[in-house]
Amino acid sequence: MNTRTPPGQTIVAIATPPGAGAVGIIRLSGPEALAIAARLFRPSRSTSSTLLPPWRLRLGHVLDASGSVLDEVLAVAMPGPRSFSGEDTVEFHCHGSPAVLASILDAVVAAGARPAGPGEFTCRAFLNGRLDLAQAEAVAELVAAPGREAARLALSNLSGLLSARVAALRDRLTELRAAICLAVDFPEDETDGFDRDGFLNRLDEVMSEIRALLAAGERGRVAREGARVVLAGAVNAGKSSLMNALLGRERAIVTSQPGTTRDFIEEPLDLGGLTVRLVDTAGLRETGDAVEREGLRFSRELMAAADLVVLVVDGSRPSAAGGHDLSGFAPERTLVALNKADLPPAAPDPMVRLSALGLETLRLSARTGQGVDILAKRLRERLAGTMPQGEAAPAPNLRQRQALSLALAELTALSADARAGRPEDILGVGLETACAQLSTVTGEIVSEDVLADIFSRFCIGK
Ligand SMILES: Nc1nc2c(ncn2[C@@H]2O[C@H](COP(=O)(O)OP(=O)(O)OP(=O)(O)O)[C@@H](O)[C@H]2O)c(=O)[nH]1
Numbered sequence: 243m244n245t246r247t248p249p250g251q252t253i254v255a256i257a258t259p260p261g262a263g264a265v266g267i268i269r270l271s272g273p274e275a276l277a278i279a280a281r282l283f284r285p286s287r288s289t290s291s292t293l294l295p296p297w298r299l300r301l302g303h304v305l306d307a308s309g310s311v312l313d314e315v316l317a318v319a320m321p322g323p324r325s326f327s328g329e330d331t332v333e334f335h336c337h338g339s340p341a342v343l344a345s346i347l348d349a350v351v352a353a354g355a356r357p358a359g360p361g362e363f364t365c366r367a368f369l370n371g372r373l374d375l376a377q378a379e380a381v382a383e384l385v386a387a388p389g390r391e392a393a394r395l396a397l398s399n400l401s402g403l404l405s406a407r408v409a410a411l412r413d414r415l416t417e418l419r420a421a422i423c424l425a426v427d428f429p430e431d432e433t434d435g436f437d438r439d440g441f442l443n444r445l446d447e448v449m450s451e452i453r454a455l456l457a458a459g460e461r462g463r464v465a466r467e468g469a470r471v472v473l474a475g476a477v478n479a480g481k482s483s484l485m486n487a488l489l490g491r492e493r494a495i496v497t498s499q500p501g502t503t504r505d506f507i508e509e510p511l512d513l514g515g516l517t518v519r520l521v522d523t524a525g526l527r528e529t530g531d532a533v534e535r536e537g538l539r540f541s542r543e544l545m546a547a548a549d550l551v552v553l554v555v556d557g558s559r560p561s562a563a564g565g566h567d568l569s570g571f572a573p574e575r576t577l578v579a580l581n582k583a584d585l586p587p588a589a590p591d592p593m594v595r596l597s598a599l600g601l602e603t604l605r606l607s608a609r610t611g612q613g614v615d616i617l618a619k620r621l622r623e624r625l626a627g628t629m630p631q632g633e634a635a636p637a638p639n640l641r642q643r644q645a646l647s648l649a650l651a652e653l654t655a656l657s658a659d660a661r662a663g664r665p666e667d668i669l670g671v672g673l674e675t676a677c678a679q680l681s682t683v684t685g686e687i688v689s690e691d692v693l694a695d696i697f698s699r700f701c702i703g704k
């Protein structure tokens with residue numbers, strides 16, 4: 243998309259999702275927004291001298307150029323710069339009929355506006371200084387949030403928490419830069435000479451703050467993208483049955499034949515606001531079958547990449563827990579589902595060996611559903627521990643983490659240089675580079691390409 247829209251262009255889009263709904267919103271932004279709206283809108287009662295008094299909803303009709311009524315609407319004008327985009331903005335709140343919305347969109351375009359590209363309203367908000375880049379990205383993240391936790395994080399970034407933290411770090415680097423400049427310009431000034439130890443200490447503080455932000459970002463990934471929970475275990479243990487029980491519908495094929503699942507199946511599962519990606523895998527066993535072997539390779543890779551592995555064990559089979567090597571299942575990343583609790587337990591009870599290994603083990607029955615709710619609750623609790631806690635931990639996204647990592651790498655090199663006694667002016671250059679990296683997070687410095695890439699991922703009308 244064109245991120246540098248020539249001034250003078252007024253854009254329009256349907257801001258609500260496609261399809262029928264109670265209300266559909268047409269949004270106009272740009273210098274002509276009010277004039278175009280005036281051409282199309284007829285208020286039901288003309289109580290005010292202005293057609294669209296600012297920030298007041300007015301009932302009326304939208305007409306096309308020939309004067310035929312397209313819909314009865316509520317219209318609101320939001321003059322710039324106090325609007326989302328920072329420009330004059332008008333919204334028509336129409337009946338949510340795709341046909342009506344399409345005809346109003348056509349009428350607005352005929353009256354002089356241009357259809358908006360993806361994210362163009364937010365891009366204008368950024369270019370007009372209403373939002374910085376991290377906040378603009380948070381708008382898209384909020385819209386796309388898969389669950390409440392992801393929405394909470396996006397909202398905290400939208401409020402500017404991350405931007406403020408990054409700006410504070412940049413300020414501290416700027417102060418260090420000033421101290422260096424002073425030392426370079428007035429080397430003979432003994433009293434205000436360059437305090438190398440003090441410099442290194444302050445640099446260390448900034449670096450550990452960046453590391454903390456990076457760690458919070460990694461935890462934020464779980465909330466944003468959904469933690470990956472992998473159901474693993476021996477063939478016939480009941481992994482697919484448990485997948486269906488957790489989802490509350492028959493998604494995976496279940497049979498009494500060992501080796502039923504050959505490919506993996508991934509489905510989103512909402513655990514009380516926390517969205518996870520639940521993955522059913524091919525059961526673990528030695529096999530000569532090439533397809534099954536390939537499935538097993540997937541299983542192992544999925545287990546390695548999982549945020550949490552649910553090891554499904556058939557509690558009614560004597561050899562169940564002893565059937566495979568449990569050394570790969572670290573207690574902090576594993577929850578054992580001792581399945582088939584509706585059948586008489588095997589002797590000796592597999593629970594004993596599993597608990598002795600320090601593995602949290604829950605008895606349940608995927609067939610009757612007994613204990614499945616407790617598993618869901620524990621999954622949520624265990625995964626919540628891997629996520630950012632409280633408002634004080636803003637979670638940078640992938641792009642922002644890359645910028646932070648580059649800044650950290652620069653500062654690491656700089657710190658080594660300072661320790662090695664390199665001259666101050668060289669240190670100054672490194673500080674400038676790190677500052678520039680931090681500036682790309684909030685977008686003070688950012689290339690057209692990066693902007694275009696970010697906003698192209700938005701929806702139209704946002
Ligand atoms: N009695 C009882 N049977 C169960 C339970 N869970 C699963 N089963 C049965 O165990 C058999 C295997 O179940 P699946 O869910 O297909 O097992 P799986 O682990 O996905 O097996 P593979 O895909 O072959 O690795 C089926 O006959 C299920 O009906 C349970 O809680 N109780």
Ligand SMILES: [Mg+2]
Pocket residue numbers: 481482483494495502503522523525
């Ligand atoms: Mg299966």
